[in-house]
Amino acid sequence: MGVISKRLEQHFFNSFKEFDEEYFSSVAPAPLQKPQLGNVNDLLARDLGLEADFLKNRETFNLLSGSNIPINITPISLVYSGHQFGVWAGQLGDGRAITLGELSVDGDLWDVQLKGAGTTPYSRFGDGRAVLRSSIREYLCSEAMHALGIPTTRALCIFNSKTPVYRECTENAAVICRIARSHIRFGSFEHFHHRGEKSAVKNLAQYVIQRHFSDWNNCETNYKELFRFAVLNTARTIAKWQAIGFCHGVMNTDNMSILGDTIDYGPYGFLDEYTPSFICNQSDHQGRYSFQNQPKIGLWNLNALALAFSTLIPKIELEEILNEYQPEYEKVYTRLMADKFGLEHTPSKKLKIIERLLEPIAINKIDYSIFFRSLSHYRLAGENSFIRDMFSCLGDFNKWAADYNKLLQHEIVSEEVRRKKMLNVNPKYILRNHMAQEAITLAECGDFSLVTDLLHLLQHPYDENSAMSKYALRPPKWASTISISCSS
Ligand code: AMP
Numbered sequence: 001m002g003v004i005s006k007r008l009e010q011h012f013f014n015s016f017k018e019f020d021e022e023y024f025s026s027v028a029p030a031p032l033q034k035p036q037l038g039n040v041n042d043l044l045a046r047d048l049g050l051e052a053d054f055l056k057n058r059e060t061f062n063l064l065s066g067s068n069i070p071i072n073i074t075p076i077s078l079v080y081s082g083h084q085f086g087v088w089a090g091q092l093g094d095g096r097a098i099t100l101g102e103l104s105v106d107g108d109l110w111d112v113q114l115k116g117a118g119t120t121p122y123s124r125f126g127d128g129r130a131v132l133r134s135s136i137r138e139y140l141c142s143e144a145m146h147a148l149g150i151p152t153t154r155a156l157c158i159f160n161s162k163t164p165v166y167r168e169c170t171e172n173a174a175v176i177c178r179i180a181r182s183h184i185r186f187g188s189f190e191h192f193h194h195r196g197e198k199s200a201v202k203n204l205a206q207y208v209i210q211r212h213f214s215d216w217n218n219c220e221t222n223y224k225e226l227f228r229f230a231v232l233n234t235a236r237t238i239a240k241w242q243a244i245g246f247c248h249g250v251m252n253t254d255n256m257s258i259l260g261d262t263i264d265y266g267p268y269g270f271l272d273e274y275t276p277s278f279i280c281n282q283s284d285h286q287g288r289y290s291f292q293n294q295p296k297i298g299l300w301n302l303n304a305l306a307l308a309f310s311t312l313i314p315k316i317e318l319e320e321i322l323n324e325y326q327p328e329y330e331k332v333y334t335r336l337m338a339d340k341f342g343l344e345h346t347p348s349k350k351l352k353i354i355e356r357l358l359e360p361i362a363i364n365k366i367d368y369s370i371f372f373r374s375l376s377h378y379r380l381a382g383e384n385s386f387i388r389d390m391f392s393c394l395g396d397f398n399k400w401a402a403d404y405n406k407l408l409q410h411e412i413v414s415e416e417v418r419r420k421k422m423l424n425v426n427p428k429y430i431l432r433n434h435m436a437q438e439a440i441t442l443a444e445c446g447d448f449s450l451v452t453d454l455l456h457l458l459q460h461p462y463d464e465n466s467a468m469s470k471y472a473l474r475p476p477k478w479a480s481t482i483s484i485s486c487s488s
């Protein structure tokens with residue numbers, strides 16, 4: 001791991017500078033009033049090779065809060081379009097995101113982006129700002145997802161301010177500094193395709209290949225490989241969402257990363273009770289982006305991406321690659337679910353068996369994460385009352401346990417080994433809405449202590465952490481009054 005000196009601003013690249021301005025616009029962040037550091041993500045700072053106190057340097061503080069940009073840095077916002085809720089929305093773009101540049105860490109480039117740093121040429125009717133509550137939600141959730149092993153953007157630090165922003169009421173503006181392998185979206189390709197700019201689609205594909213897959217040297221098949229990468233990695237990421245119980249909430253094509261990483265945290269939600277039809281976004285009246293719809297929406301979005309790639313790859317080949325999505329999704333999802341159930345043996349690797357085991361959990365409205373964490377302690381010959389008592393119908397439990405026991409009999413590892421493995425894949429802590437809400441309420445009064453504590457808790461979701469054990473329980477009653485929509 002290379003160590004970046006305190007003068008962070010001296011380490012920036014701008015890999016977009018070779019491009020024409022049709023891909024981006026140069027922008028200057030609009031400073032916040034009295035920006036204050038809310039929190040720094042120490043683990044991410046370490047991963048980037050930054051020194052622990054890197055934000056004590058005034059230039060770095062000014063840079064990452066968007067207050068003052070040194071002349072060697074040329075911030076940009078990217079243009080993209082997209083399908084929103086299944087409808088072509090035309091040009092969107094980074095309306096409130098400004099990429100400062102890229103940091104090179106051990107040969108990999110990481111985008112460093114400020115979210116909420118003011119208007120850009122793509123802001124349309126927006127103010128270019130992000131409110132503190134949505135910034136905290138993204139800050140905590142992206143790190144929680146990373147710790148759960150789900151590919152995602154992360155956030156390095158969060159700044160609060162006195163700048164007023166107007167949503168349903170007046171709130172304070174905040175900025176997070178987001179780190180990503182890439183901010184190129186399906187919608188980036190759709191943008192140029194829908195304008196008939198074939199060579200721009202090609203250049204963008206070449207850019208992504210050069211930046212992320214410089215070892216691919218066969219030009220003939222590179223575009224196909226890039227498309228396959230997007231298909232397979234989208235399938236894998238969504239399989240991970242489904243297994244952990246994460247609902248993204250706004251799976252528009254402009255929120256889909258070309259690398260398959262989770263990006264743009266808005267009205268997301270983790271499952272409490274296992275309700276496959278769960279809708280986390282209150283603005284999603286039709287339930288297009290409900291939990292159970294996510295895998296098929298992933299494929300819908302990839303079909304939109306396929307259209308954008310249709311000038312680079314013959315249609316028949318695009319279709320062949322799209323056909324790889326469902327098997328890949330099922331393979332990864334069943335493997336992850338089999339691990340969650342502690343079933344390593346072949347009969348368990350069938351999707352139907354997993355679905356059959358899940359059905360009574362839904363009918364009995366059992367908390368998804370608590371169920372699996374507790375299941376780690378299940379004994380084949382035991383009474384297992386801690387699981388039985390979660391079922392409202394005893395008959396359902398008896399039938400379920402008979403099914404599960406039959407599967408467990410095929411397992412060859414000891415119960416102790418199985419328990420340890422299950423405790424490592426079934427998190428004790430996920431980011432439930434009420435946890436984020438508690439942290440937000442305090443932070444809005446200037447107290448970021450719970451943001452810090454939750455960040456540390458969620459960075460170790462499989463550890464017991466007795467001091468924070470109340471966050472491993474079902475949500476309190478008041479949590480049902482929390483309303484999460486796109487307004488952020
Ligand atoms: P999202 O739903 O957050 O993915 O945003 C959809 C589009 O709206 C993107 O182009 C965003 O950049 C843009 N957008 C969202 N909020 C704002 C804002 N406050 N100001 C400007 N643009 C915004």
Ligand code: MG
Nearest residue numbers: 254255263264
């Ligand atoms: Mg977005």
